[in-house]
Amino acid sequence: MLLPKPTLAIVDDHPIVIEGLTKLLMKKEKFDLIGSFTNGMDFIPFLKATPVKIVLLDIVLPGIDGMDLCKEIKSISPTTTVLAFSNHQERSGIMKMLENGASGYVLKDASIDELMFCIEEALNGKITFSKAINDILIQAQLKENRLTKLTKRETEILKLIANGITTPHIAEHLFLSKFTVENHRKNILQKLKAKNMAELISIANQQGLL
Amino acid sequence: MLLPKPTLAIVDDHPIVIEGLTKLLMKKEKFDLIGSFTNGMDFIPFLKATPVKIVLLDIVLPGIDGMDLCKEIKSISPTTTVLAFSNHQERSGIMKMLENGASGYVLKDASIDELMFCIEEALNGKITFSKAINDILIQAQLKENRLTKLTKRETEILKLIANGITTPHIAEHLFLSKFTVENHRKNILQKLKAKNMAELISIANQQGLL
DNA sequence: TAGAATATAGCTGTTTACAGCTATATAAGA
DNA sequence: TCTTATATAGCTGTAAACAGCTATATTCTA
Numbered sequence: 143m144l145l146p147k148p149t150l151a152i153v154d155d156h157p158i159v160i161e162g163l164t165k166l167l168m169k170k171e172k173f174d175l176i177g178s179f180t181n182g183m184d185f186i187p188f189l190k191a192t193p194v195k196i197v198l199l200d201i202v203l204p205g206i207d208g209m210d211l212c213k214e215i216k217s218i219s220p221t222t223t224v225l226a227f228s229n230h231q232e233r234s235g236i237m238k239m240l241e242n243g244a245s246g247y248v249l250k251d252a253s254i255d256e257l258m259f260c261i262e263e264a265l266n267g268k269i270t271f272s273k274a275i276n277d278i279l280i281q282a283q284l285k286e287n288r289l290t291k292l293t294k295r296e297t298e299i300l301k302l303i304a305n306g307i308t309t310p311h312i313a314e315h316l317f318l319s320k321f322t323v324e325n326h327r328k329n330i331l332q333k334l335k336a337k338n339m340a341e342l343i344s345i346a347n348q349q350g351l352l
Numbered sequence: 353m354l355l356p357k358p359t360l361a362i363v364d365d366h367p368i369v370i371e372g373l374t375k376l377l378m379k380k381e382k383f384d385l386i387g388s389f390t391n392g393m394d395f396i397p398f399l400k401a402t403p404v405k406i407v408l409l410d411i412v413l414p415g416i417d418g419m420d421l422c423k424e425i426k427s428i429s430p431t432t433t434v435l436a437f438s439n440h441q442e443r444s445g446i447m448k449m450l451e452n453g454a455s456g457y458v459l460k461d462a463s464i465d466e467l468m469f470c471i472e473e474a475l476n477g478k479i480t481f482s483k484a485i486n487d488i489l490i491q492a493q494l495k496e497n498r499l500t501k502l503t504k505r506e507t508e509i510l511k512l513i514a515n516g517i518t519t520p521h522i523a524e525h526l527f528l529s530k531f532t533v534e535n536h537r538k539n540i541l542q543k544l545k546a547k548n549m550a551e552l553i554s555i556a557n558q559q560g561l562l
Numbered sequence: 563t564a565g566a567a568t569a570t571a572g573c574t575g576t577t578t579a580c581a582g583c584t585a586t587a588t589a590a591g592a
Numbered sequence: 593t594c595t596t597a598t599a600t601a602g603c604t605g606t607a608a609a610c611a612g613c614t615a616t617a618t619t620c621t622a
Contacts, residue, residue: 231622232622293567293568293569294568295568295569295570296568303550304550304551304553304554305550305551305554306546306547306548306550306551306552306554308547308548308607308608308609309608309609310607310608318569318570318571319570319571319572320571321570321571321572321573322569322570322571322572324609324610325569325570325571325572326569326570327609327610328610328611328612329568331610336516337516337518337610338516338518338549338578338609338610339548339549339550339553339609339610340513340514340515340516340549340550340552340553341514341515341516342516342550343514343549343550343553343554343557344514344515344516344553344557344562347553347554347557352554441592442592503597503598503599504598505598505599505600506598518577518578518579519578519579520577520578528599528600528601529600529601529602530601531600531601531602531603532599532600532601532602534579534580535599535600535601535602536599536600537579537580538580538581538582539598541580547580548579548580548608549579549580
Protein backbone atom coordinates (compact mmCIF):
# COMPACT_ATOMS: atom_id res chain seq x y z
CA MET A 143 0.00 0.00 0.00
CA LEU A 144 1.56 3.23 -1.10
CA LEU A 145 -0.72 5.64 0.73
CA PRO A 146 0.28 6.47 4.27
CA LYS A 147 -1.90 4.63 6.75
CA PRO A 148 -4.00 6.70 9.17
CA THR A 149 -2.39 7.04 12.56
CA LEU A 150 -4.26 5.39 15.41
CA ALA A 151 -4.01 5.56 19.19
CA ILE A 152 -5.68 3.54 21.93
CA VAL A 153 -6.70 4.82 25.34
CA ASP A 154 -7.92 1.99 27.55
CA ASP A 155 -7.14 1.15 31.15
CA HIS A 156 -7.16 -2.60 30.46
CA PRO A 157 -3.75 -3.76 29.22
CA ILE A 158 -5.35 -6.93 27.93
CA VAL A 159 -7.62 -4.97 25.65
CA ILE A 160 -4.70 -2.93 24.37
CA GLU A 161 -2.74 -6.10 23.75
CA GLY A 162 -5.56 -7.76 21.86
CA LEU A 163 -6.42 -4.73 19.80
CA THR A 164 -2.81 -4.18 18.89
CA LYS A 165 -2.42 -7.67 17.53
CA LEU A 166 -5.65 -7.55 15.57
CA LEU A 167 -4.90 -4.13 14.08
CA MET A 168 -1.39 -5.26 13.12
CA LYS A 169 -2.84 -8.13 11.18
CA LYS A 170 -5.18 -5.91 9.22
CA GLU A 171 -2.35 -3.55 8.36
CA LYS A 172 -4.79 -0.73 7.72
CA PHE A 173 -3.72 1.67 10.43
CA ASP A 174 -0.49 2.92 11.84
CA LEU A 175 -0.77 2.21 15.57
CA ILE A 176 1.41 4.92 17.06
CA GLY A 177 0.55 4.72 20.74
CA SER A 178 -1.40 2.98 23.55
CA PHE A 179 -2.28 4.60 26.85
CA THR A 180 -3.99 3.42 30.01
CA ASN A 181 -5.13 6.89 31.08
CA GLY A 182 -5.93 10.33 29.70
CA MET A 183 -3.17 12.18 31.54
CA ASP A 184 -0.53 10.30 29.57
CA PHE A 185 -2.33 10.65 26.26
CA ILE A 186 -2.89 14.40 26.24
CA PRO A 187 0.79 15.40 26.04
CA PHE A 188 1.30 12.79 23.35
CA LEU A 189 -1.59 14.17 21.31
CA LYS A 190 -0.16 17.68 21.60
CA ALA A 191 3.14 16.49 20.18
CA THR A 192 1.96 14.00 17.60
CA PRO A 193 -0.78 14.16 14.96
CA VAL A 194 -3.31 11.36 15.58
CA LYS A 195 -6.00 10.62 13.02
CA ILE A 196 -8.11 8.29 15.11
CA VAL A 197 -8.45 7.47 18.81
CA LEU A 198 -10.17 4.41 20.24
CA LEU A 199 -11.34 5.69 23.58
CA ASP A 200 -12.68 3.82 26.60
CA ILE A 201 -15.16 5.51 28.90
CA VAL A 202 -13.97 4.12 32.21
CA LEU A 203 -10.48 5.47 32.80
CA PRO A 204 -8.48 6.37 35.88
CA GLY A 205 -8.39 10.12 36.53
CA ILE A 206 -10.16 12.00 33.72
CA ASP A 207 -12.92 9.80 32.26
CA GLY A 208 -13.57 9.09 28.60
CA MET A 209 -16.39 11.59 28.23
CA ASP A 210 -14.30 14.51 29.43
CA LEU A 211 -11.22 13.25 27.65
CA CYS A 212 -13.15 13.17 24.41
CA LYS A 213 -14.02 16.82 24.78
CA GLU A 214 -10.43 17.62 25.57
CA ILE A 215 -9.17 15.72 22.54
CA LYS A 216 -11.53 17.52 20.20
CA SER A 217 -10.49 20.91 21.56
CA ILE A 218 -6.81 20.12 21.20
CA SER A 219 -7.13 18.51 17.78
CA PRO A 220 -10.50 18.92 16.09
CA THR A 221 -9.41 16.88 13.09
CA THR A 222 -8.83 13.84 15.26
CA THR A 223 -11.61 11.31 15.03
CA VAL A 224 -12.67 9.83 18.35
CA LEU A 225 -14.41 6.49 18.46
CA ALA A 226 -15.75 5.32 21.79
CA PHE A 227 -14.74 1.78 22.55
CA SER A 228 -16.25 0.59 25.78
CA ASN A 229 -18.32 -1.93 27.64
CA HIS A 230 -20.70 0.69 28.98
CA GLN A 231 -24.15 0.17 27.65
CA GLU A 232 -26.02 2.99 29.30
CA ARG A 233 -27.69 5.34 26.95
CA SER A 234 -26.62 8.36 28.96
CA GLY A 235 -22.93 7.50 28.52
CA ILE A 236 -23.33 6.93 24.83
CA MET A 237 -25.13 10.22 24.42
CA LYS A 238 -22.54 12.08 26.46
CA MET A 239 -19.74 10.77 24.28
CA LEU A 240 -21.54 11.87 21.14
CA GLU A 241 -22.26 15.28 22.61
CA ASN A 242 -18.58 15.64 23.36
CA GLY A 243 -17.61 14.99 19.78
CA ALA A 244 -17.20 11.25 19.42
CA SER A 245 -17.92 9.88 15.95
CA GLY A 246 -19.41 6.63 17.13
CA TYR A 247 -19.58 4.01 19.76
CA VAL A 248 -18.33 0.44 19.49
CA LEU A 249 -19.08 -2.11 22.14
CA LYS A 250 -16.02 -4.11 23.19
CA ASP A 251 -17.62 -7.42 22.32
CA ALA A 252 -18.03 -6.34 18.73
CA SER A 253 -16.15 -8.38 16.14
CA ILE A 254 -12.91 -7.05 14.69
CA ASP A 255 -14.63 -6.61 11.35
CA GLU A 256 -17.33 -4.56 12.95
CA LEU A 257 -14.69 -2.40 14.58
CA MET A 258 -12.80 -1.92 11.32
CA PHE A 259 -16.00 -0.98 9.56
CA CYS A 260 -16.90 1.55 12.22
CA ILE A 261 -13.46 3.13 12.14
CA GLU A 262 -13.68 3.58 8.40
CA GLU A 263 -17.14 5.04 8.61
CA ALA A 264 -15.97 7.42 11.31
CA LEU A 265 -13.03 8.49 9.18
CA ASN A 266 -15.50 9.24 6.42
CA GLY A 267 -17.28 11.62 8.73
CA LYS A 268 -20.18 9.39 9.64
CA ILE A 269 -21.52 8.56 13.05
CA THR A 270 -21.49 4.81 13.53
CA PHE A 271 -22.35 2.29 16.18
CA SER A 272 -21.68 -1.38 16.58
CA LYS A 273 -24.78 -3.49 16.14
CA ALA A 274 -25.45 -4.01 19.85
CA ILE A 275 -25.28 -0.27 20.52
CA ASN A 276 -27.56 0.42 17.63
CA ASP A 277 -30.12 -1.91 19.12
CA ILE A 278 -29.90 -0.16 22.47
CA LEU A 279 -30.39 3.24 20.88
CA ILE A 280 -33.30 2.10 18.77
CA GLN A 281 -35.01 0.53 21.71
CA ALA A 282 -34.51 3.68 23.76
CA GLN A 283 -35.90 5.67 20.87
CA LEU A 284 -38.96 3.49 20.72
CA LYS A 285 -39.56 3.84 24.41
CA GLU A 286 -39.25 7.59 24.19
CA ASN A 287 -41.43 7.83 21.13
CA ARG A 288 -44.17 6.08 22.93
CA LEU A 289 -44.70 9.35 24.82
CA THR A 290 -46.21 7.36 27.58
CA LYS A 291 -45.12 3.99 28.67
CA LEU A 292 -47.88 1.96 30.24
CA THR A 293 -47.24 -1.48 31.60
CA LYS A 294 -49.08 -4.52 30.26
CA ARG A 295 -51.41 -4.50 33.21
CA GLU A 296 -52.07 -0.81 32.89
CA THR A 297 -52.81 -1.11 29.20
CA GLU A 298 -55.14 -4.00 29.90
CA ILE A 299 -57.03 -2.01 32.50
CA LEU A 300 -57.06 1.11 30.37
CA LYS A 301 -58.87 -0.75 27.63
CA LEU A 302 -61.46 -2.04 30.03
CA ILE A 303 -61.99 1.46 31.35
CA ALA A 304 -62.44 2.74 27.80
CA ASN A 305 -65.18 0.15 27.37
CA GLY A 306 -67.04 1.62 30.29
CA ILE A 307 -66.21 -1.12 32.78
CA THR A 308 -66.11 0.22 36.33
CA THR A 309 -63.43 -0.49 38.91
CA PRO A 310 -65.39 -3.13 40.83
CA HIS A 311 -66.17 -5.01 37.64
CA ILE A 312 -62.60 -4.81 36.40
CA ALA A 313 -61.48 -6.22 39.74
CA GLU A 314 -63.91 -9.11 39.35
CA HIS A 315 -62.93 -9.72 35.77
CA LEU A 316 -59.20 -9.84 36.52
CA PHE A 317 -59.56 -11.57 39.88
CA LEU A 318 -57.98 -8.63 41.67
CA SER A 319 -58.80 -6.54 44.67
CA LYS A 320 -60.61 -3.32 43.89
CA PHE A 321 -57.74 -1.58 45.65
CA THR A 322 -55.28 -2.97 43.16
CA VAL A 323 -57.35 -1.78 40.25
CA GLU A 324 -57.72 1.60 41.89
CA ASN A 325 -53.97 1.87 42.23
CA HIS A 326 -53.44 1.00 38.60
CA ARG A 327 -55.94 3.67 37.66
CA LYS A 328 -54.13 6.22 39.77
CA ASN A 329 -50.85 5.32 38.11
CA ILE A 330 -52.37 5.58 34.64
CA LEU A 331 -53.87 8.97 35.48
CA GLN A 332 -50.48 10.19 36.64
CA LYS A 333 -48.58 8.84 33.67
CA LEU A 334 -50.94 10.38 31.16
CA LYS A 335 -51.34 13.51 33.26
CA ALA A 336 -55.12 13.28 33.25
CA LYS A 337 -57.44 14.70 35.84
CA ASN A 338 -60.11 12.04 35.47
CA MET A 339 -61.24 9.15 33.34
CA ALA A 340 -62.86 11.34 30.70
CA GLU A 341 -59.66 13.25 30.04
CA LEU A 342 -57.68 10.03 30.31
CA ILE A 343 -59.57 8.42 27.46
CA SER A 344 -59.17 11.56 25.39
CA ILE A 345 -55.43 11.58 25.87
CA ALA A 346 -55.13 7.84 25.37
CA ASN A 347 -56.96 8.21 22.08
CA GLN A 348 -54.75 11.04 20.94
CA GLN A 349 -51.70 8.93 21.66
CA GLY A 350 -53.14 5.88 19.99
CA LEU A 351 -53.05 3.81 23.12
CA LEU A 352 -56.41 2.20 22.51
CA MET B 353 -92.12 15.86 -34.79
CA LEU B 354 -92.71 12.58 -36.51
CA LEU B 355 -92.32 10.31 -33.54
CA PRO B 356 -95.50 9.68 -31.57
CA LYS B 357 -95.52 11.73 -28.38
CA PRO B 358 -95.64 9.84 -25.08
CA THR B 359 -99.13 9.66 -23.65
CA LEU B 360 -99.61 11.53 -20.37
CA ALA B 361 -102.34 11.58 -17.74
CA ILE B 362 -102.86 13.78 -14.68
CA VAL B 363 -104.47 12.70 -11.43
CA ASP B 364 -104.95 15.66 -9.13
CA ASP B 365 -107.90 16.74 -7.04
CA HIS B 366 -107.32 20.44 -7.74
CA PRO B 367 -108.97 21.47 -11.00
CA ILE B 368 -106.83 24.58 -11.04
CA VAL B 369 -103.68 22.51 -11.10
CA ILE B 370 -105.03 20.37 -13.90
CA GLU B 371 -105.97 23.47 -15.82
CA GLY B 372 -102.56 25.06 -15.42
CA LEU B 373 -100.63 21.92 -16.20
CA THR B 374 -102.68 21.26 -19.25
CA LYS B 375 -101.95 24.68 -20.70
CA LEU B 376 -98.25 24.45 -19.95
CA LEU B 377 -97.92 20.97 -21.39
CA MET B 378 -99.80 21.97 -24.52
CA LYS B 379 -97.34 24.75 -25.12
CA LYS B 380 -94.36 22.43 -24.88
CA GLU B 381 -95.95 19.99 -27.28
CA LYS B 382 -93.82 17.19 -26.01
CA PHE B 383 -96.51 14.93 -24.60
CA ASP B 384 -99.89 13.75 -25.66
CA LEU B 385 -102.18 14.67 -22.76
CA ILE B 386 -104.86 12.04 -22.98
CA GLY B 387 -106.70 12.48 -19.70
CA SER B 388 -107.12 14.37 -16.43
CA PHE B 389 -108.74 12.98 -13.30
CA THR B 390 -109.55 14.36 -9.88
CA ASN B 391 -109.54 10.98 -8.15
CA GLY B 392 -108.14 7.49 -8.48
CA MET B 393 -111.45 5.71 -8.87
CA ASP B 394 -112.04 7.45 -12.18
CA PHE B 395 -108.51 6.90 -13.39
CA ILE B 396 -108.17 3.16 -12.82
CA PRO B 397 -110.81 2.11 -15.41
CA PHE B 398 -109.28 4.56 -17.86
CA LEU B 399 -105.83 3.10 -17.36
CA LYS B 400 -107.17 -0.41 -17.93
CA ALA B 401 -108.62 0.66 -21.26
CA THR B 402 -105.93 2.99 -22.50
CA PRO B 403 -102.15 2.71 -22.57
CA VAL B 404 -100.62 5.55 -20.56
CA LYS B 405 -96.90 6.16 -20.67
CA ILE B 406 -96.66 8.63 -17.81
CA VAL B 407 -98.86 9.69 -14.92
CA LEU B 408 -98.48 12.84 -12.88
CA LEU B 409 -99.90 11.79 -9.56
CA ASP B 410 -100.87 13.84 -6.54
CA ILE B 411 -100.65 12.32 -3.09
CA VAL B 412 -103.69 13.90 -1.51
CA LEU B 413 -106.70 12.56 -3.34
CA PRO B 414 -110.28 11.81 -2.39
CA GLY B 415 -110.90 8.11 -1.78
CA ILE B 416 -107.79 6.12 -2.57
CA ASP B 417 -104.69 8.20 -1.90
CA GLY B 418 -101.74 8.71 -4.20
CA MET B 419 -99.48 6.22 -2.43
CA ASP B 420 -101.94 3.36 -2.81
CA LEU B 421 -102.99 4.49 -6.25
CA CYS B 422 -99.38 4.39 -7.37
CA LYS B 423 -99.09 0.78 -6.29
CA GLU B 424 -102.30 -0.01 -8.11
CA ILE B 425 -101.14 1.68 -11.28
CA LYS B 426 -97.87 -0.22 -11.33
CA SER B 427 -99.65 -3.54 -10.83
CA ILE B 428 -102.11 -2.81 -13.62
CA SER B 429 -99.54 -1.39 -16.01
CA PRO B 430 -95.90 -1.88 -14.97
CA THR B 431 -94.63 -0.02 -18.02
CA THR B 432 -96.42 3.12 -16.97
CA THR B 433 -94.14 5.66 -15.39
CA VAL B 434 -95.53 7.35 -12.32
CA LEU B 435 -94.22 10.72 -11.26
CA ALA B 436 -95.41 12.07 -7.94
CA PHE B 437 -96.55 15.67 -8.21
CA SER B 438 -97.56 17.06 -4.89
CA ASN B 439 -97.19 19.70 -2.23
CA HIS B 440 -96.40 17.18 0.47
CA GLN B 441 -92.92 17.68 1.80
CA GLU B 442 -92.72 14.97 4.41
CA ARG B 443 -89.99 12.50 3.90
CA SER B 444 -92.21 9.59 4.83
CA GLY B 445 -94.66 10.38 2.02
CA ILE B 446 -91.87 10.74 -0.51
CA MET B 447 -90.38 7.42 0.55
CA LYS B 448 -93.74 5.70 0.43
CA MET B 449 -94.32 6.82 -3.14
CA LEU B 450 -90.91 5.55 -4.19
CA GLU B 451 -91.49 2.25 -2.43
CA ASN B 452 -94.73 1.90 -4.35
CA GLY B 453 -93.02 2.31 -7.66
CA ALA B 454 -92.94 6.03 -8.41
CA SER B 455 -90.03 7.20 -10.54
CA GLY B 456 -89.62 10.52 -8.87
CA TYR B 457 -91.18 13.31 -6.93
CA VAL B 458 -91.80 16.83 -8.13
CA LEU B 459 -92.95 19.55 -5.82
CA LYS B 460 -95.84 21.60 -7.18
CA ASP B 461 -93.95 24.85 -6.93
CA ALA B 462 -91.28 23.54 -9.28
CA SER B 463 -90.87 25.42 -12.54
CA ILE B 464 -92.33 24.00 -15.72
CA ASP B 465 -88.83 23.37 -17.01
CA GLU B 466 -88.00 21.42 -13.89
CA LEU B 467 -91.11 19.35 -14.36
CA MET B 468 -90.32 18.66 -18.01
CA PHE B 469 -86.81 17.64 -17.12
CA CYS B 470 -88.00 15.28 -14.42
CA ILE B 471 -90.54 13.68 -16.70
CA GLU B 472 -87.89 12.99 -19.30
CA GLU B 473 -85.49 11.60 -16.73
CA ALA B 474 -88.25 9.37 -15.40
CA LEU B 475 -89.06 8.13 -18.91
CA ASN B 476 -85.39 7.23 -19.24
CA GLY B 477 -85.70 5.01 -16.21
CA LYS B 478 -84.10 7.35 -13.72
CA ILE B 479 -85.37 8.40 -10.33
CA THR B 480 -85.61 12.18 -10.20
CA PHE B 481 -86.66 14.86 -7.79
CA SER B 482 -87.30 18.53 -8.12
CA LYS B 483 -84.68 20.66 -6.47
CA ALA B 484 -86.63 21.38 -3.29
CA ILE B 485 -87.32 17.70 -2.75
CA ASN B 486 -83.70 16.87 -3.35
CA ASP B 487 -82.74 19.30 -0.61
CA ILE B 488 -85.19 17.71 1.82
CA LEU B 489 -83.85 14.23 1.11
CA ILE B 490 -80.23 15.29 1.38
CA GLN B 491 -80.85 17.01 4.67
CA ALA B 492 -82.62 13.96 6.01
CA GLN B 493 -79.72 11.85 4.82
CA LEU B 494 -77.23 14.05 6.61
CA LYS B 495 -79.17 13.86 9.82
CA GLU B 496 -79.30 10.11 9.60
CA ASN B 497 -75.65 9.76 8.67
CA ARG B 498 -74.57 11.68 11.68
CA LEU B 499 -75.21 8.50 13.69
CA THR B 500 -75.65 10.62 16.71
CA LYS B 501 -77.11 14.02 16.80
CA LEU B 502 -75.97 16.11 19.70
CA THR B 503 -77.29 19.59 20.21
CA LYS B 504 -74.99 22.59 20.31
CA ARG B 505 -75.11 22.70 24.07
CA GLU B 506 -74.45 19.00 24.36
CA THR B 507 -71.48 19.17 22.02
CA GLU B 508 -70.11 22.10 23.98
CA ILE B 509 -70.40 20.23 27.24
CA LEU B 510 -69.03 17.04 25.72
CA LYS B 511 -65.85 18.82 24.76
CA LEU B 512 -65.42 20.22 28.24
CA ILE B 513 -65.92 16.76 29.68
CA ALA B 514 -63.29 15.38 27.32
CA ASN B 515 -60.90 17.96 28.69
CA GLY B 516 -61.37 16.60 32.15
CA ILE B 517 -63.60 19.41 33.43
CA THR B 518 -65.98 18.18 36.12
CA THR B 519 -69.67 18.95 36.31
CA PRO B 520 -69.40 21.66 38.97
CA HIS B 521 -66.71 23.44 37.00
CA ILE B 522 -68.62 23.16 33.74
CA ALA B 523 -71.62 24.68 35.52
CA GLU B 524 -69.48 27.58 36.72
CA HIS B 525 -67.89 28.05 33.34
CA LEU B 526 -71.20 28.17 31.49
CA PHE B 527 -73.09 29.99 34.24
CA LEU B 528 -75.50 27.12 34.63
CA SER B 529 -76.86 25.13 37.50
CA LYS B 530 -75.01 21.92 38.17
CA PHE B 531 -78.37 20.19 37.71
CA THR B 532 -78.61 21.50 34.20
CA VAL B 533 -75.16 20.24 33.33
CA GLU B 534 -75.98 16.90 34.90
CA ASN B 535 -79.06 16.61 32.76
CA HIS B 536 -77.11 17.39 29.63
CA ARG B 537 -74.63 14.70 30.61
CA LYS B 538 -77.40 12.20 31.10
CA ASN B 539 -78.82 13.02 27.70
CA ILE B 540 -75.44 12.66 26.04
CA LEU B 541 -74.87 9.32 27.75
CA GLN B 542 -78.23 8.09 26.48
CA LYS B 543 -77.74 9.35 22.95
CA LEU B 544 -74.33 7.74 22.60
CA LYS B 545 -75.41 4.68 24.55
CA ALA B 546 -72.51 4.94 26.99
CA LYS B 547 -72.45 3.61 30.51
CA ASN B 548 -70.15 6.28 31.87
CA MET B 549 -67.86 9.11 30.90
CA ALA B 550 -64.94 6.85 30.00
CA GLU B 551 -66.97 4.90 27.47
CA LEU B 552 -68.62 8.10 26.32
CA ILE B 553 -65.33 9.66 25.33
CA SER B 554 -64.33 6.45 23.57
CA ILE B 555 -67.48 6.43 21.50
CA ALA B 556 -67.35 10.14 20.83
CA ASN B 557 -63.83 9.69 19.55
CA GLN B 558 -64.82 6.82 17.30
CA GLN B 559 -67.59 8.92 15.83
CA GLY B 560 -65.36 11.93 15.40
CA LEU B 561 -67.43 14.09 17.69
CA LEU B 562 -64.47 15.71 19.37
C1' DT C 563 -26.65 -9.00 43.02
C1' DA C 564 -28.63 -4.64 44.43
C1' DG C 565 -31.85 -1.34 43.13
C1' DA C 566 -35.77 -0.04 40.26
C1' DA C 567 -40.05 -1.03 38.37
C1' DT C 568 -44.18 -3.65 38.59
C1' DA C 569 -48.13 -5.81 40.57
C1' DT C 570 -50.37 -6.62 44.37
C1' DA C 571 -53.41 -5.13 48.68
C1' DG C 572 -54.92 -2.13 52.12
C1' DC C 573 -57.24 2.20 54.66
C1' DT C 574 -59.88 6.79 54.91
C1' DG C 575 -62.02 10.61 53.48
C1' DT C 576 -64.18 13.75 50.01
C1' DT C 577 -65.94 14.65 45.65
C1' DT C 578 -68.20 13.30 41.39
C1' DA C 579 -70.90 10.54 38.75
C1' DC C 580 -75.02 8.33 37.86
C1' DA C 581 -80.10 6.78 38.04
C1' DG C 582 -84.53 8.10 38.55
C1' DC C 583 -87.73 11.22 38.76
C1' DT C 584 -90.47 16.18 37.94
C1' DA C 585 -91.07 20.59 35.80
C1' DT C 586 -91.10 24.88 32.91
C1' DA C 587 -89.89 28.26 29.29
C1' DT C 588 -88.44 28.80 24.79
C1' DA C 589 -87.20 27.64 20.11
C1' DA C 590 -87.79 25.01 16.03
C1' DG C 591 -90.24 22.31 12.75
C1' DA C 592 -94.38 20.10 10.26
C1' DT D 593 -100.46 26.75 15.16
C1' DC D 594 -99.46 22.82 17.57
C1' DT D 595 -96.25 19.50 18.64
C1' DT D 596 -91.56 18.29 19.46
C1' DA D 597 -86.98 19.35 20.79
C1' DT D 598 -84.04 21.97 23.49
C1' DA D 599 -82.35 24.22 27.49
C1' DT D 600 -83.06 25.14 31.83
C1' DA D 601 -83.58 23.78 37.11
C1' DG D 602 -84.67 20.91 40.82
C1' DC D 603 -84.56 16.66 44.36
C1' DT D 604 -82.72 12.12 46.38
C1' DG D 605 -80.18 8.30 46.86
C1' DT D 606 -76.33 5.09 45.79
C1' DA D 607 -72.23 3.93 43.48
C1' DA D 608 -68.02 5.15 41.75
C1' DA D 609 -64.10 7.99 41.34
C1' DC D 610 -60.37 10.30 43.26
C1' DA D 611 -56.56 11.85 46.63
C1' DG D 612 -53.38 10.58 49.85
C1' DC D 613 -51.14 7.52 52.16
C1' DT D 614 -48.59 2.56 53.53
C1' DA D 615 -46.84 -1.89 52.44
C1' DT D 616 -45.02 -6.25 50.34
C1' DA D 617 -43.80 -9.76 46.89
C1' DT D 618 -42.10 -10.34 42.45
C1' DT D 619 -39.74 -9.29 38.30
C1' DC D 620 -36.44 -6.54 35.39
C1' DT D 621 -32.30 -4.87 34.63
C1' DA D 622 -28.05 -2.14 34.90
